[in-house]
Amino acid sequence: MLRFICPICNLPADETELTPGGEAHIQRKGPGSSDSEFYEYLFERKNPLGIHFERWLHSYGCGKWFHAARCTKTMEVFGTYKAQEVKPPRHIIDNIKKKRPNWKNE
Amino acid sequence: MIEVRKHESKEILIKEFEGVGMITLRGNFSNKSFQKALTESCKLGVPKPLSIKSNKDLSLAWMSPDELLLIIHTDGKTEKIKKELGFSLEGMHSLVLDVSGSRKIFMIEGTLWRELLAKGSPVDLRKKSFTKGSFLRTRIGQVSVAFWMVSNNSVYVICGRSYSSFFYEWLCNAAVDGSLRKFF
Structure with a gap:
């Protein structure tokens, strides 16, 4: 089972207590963008077999959104961080690189 | 009750x-006036995350980083406490809501x-x-x-x-x- 430590209440929360929010760090493309950019923003999502950054909602706990880095293949969790971060913080990247030296952040 | x-x-x-009195409180916990309003009306300070503080009549529980739940154990006091909190939090970005029902x-x-x-x-x-x-x-x-x-x-x-x-x-x-x- 997938278990995250909620970065807001510091409580371990399992998958059934959380609501998935899909891919993290998606930048909005609104008015002024091209059709293809808007299409990409709306529909194109990464679906890697490996390291993925995701949004999760602690719906049965504090009710707040947060970010998580995990491996979709092994369910290994590399860490969770606040929803306000616009990109994965340094310590999360370092943690992933330590465990998966061949991984490249796209 | x-x-x-x-x-x-x-x-x-x-x-x-x-019929247990419950009031949802929202606001900025680190705001000094918010803390003061709480201590004045409930005689209780902001509880630490994942904890609850109680005295004879009241319990104050941490719901999320910006939400508290006030539980009133004594019957018939909810309205009064709600009014008091409403007065002392006036002008502040906050919420006082009776959720007893x-x-x-x-x-x-x-x-x-x-x-x-x-x-x-x-x-x-x-x-x-x-x-x-x-x-x-x-x-x-x-x-x-x-x-x-x-x-x-x-x-x-x-x-x-x-x-x-x-x-x-x-x-x-x-x-x-x-x-x-x-x-x-």
Whole structure:
């Protein structure tokens, strides 16, 4: 089972207590963008077999959104961080690189 | 606080109450005036995350980084406290909302309450992790709840009013004689 430590209440929360929010760090493309950019923003999502950054909602706990880095293949969790971060913080990247030296952040 | 119904099994006593005063409070906890308003109207400070503070009449529980739940144990005081809080928080970005009517409260008594709750809840209920003063929001039997200890042998569980009859039946079923074994 997938278990995250909620970065807001510091409580371990399992998958059934959380609501998935899909891919993290998606930048909005609104008015002024091209059709293809808007299409990409709306529909194109990464679906890697490996390291993925995701949004999760602690719906049965504090009710707040947060970010998580995990491996979709092994369910290994590399860490969770606040929803306000616009990109994965340094310590999360370092943690992933330590465990998966061949991984490249796209 | 009016007792609606109760269920007694060999090990567990379950009581359902309604009419318990509850006020949802939202605001910036680090704001000095918010803290002052709380201490003036409730005589209680902001509780630490995942905890509850109580005095004779009131309990103040941490719900999320910007939300508190005030539980009024004395009947007929909710309106007064709500007004007081409303006055002292005026002009501040905050919320004071009476949610008494939308909640029910259950009291579970008996030495095996941890085992009972653990049947349907994913949280760590070991004696060293969940202690007196802890306050947790989670789910029990798919119902979102919050609970805290009253004494070593009793616990209060809050749930939404619309789920309360399902939850009551779930608890009674989980407390069937002989189905609980000492674990914690």
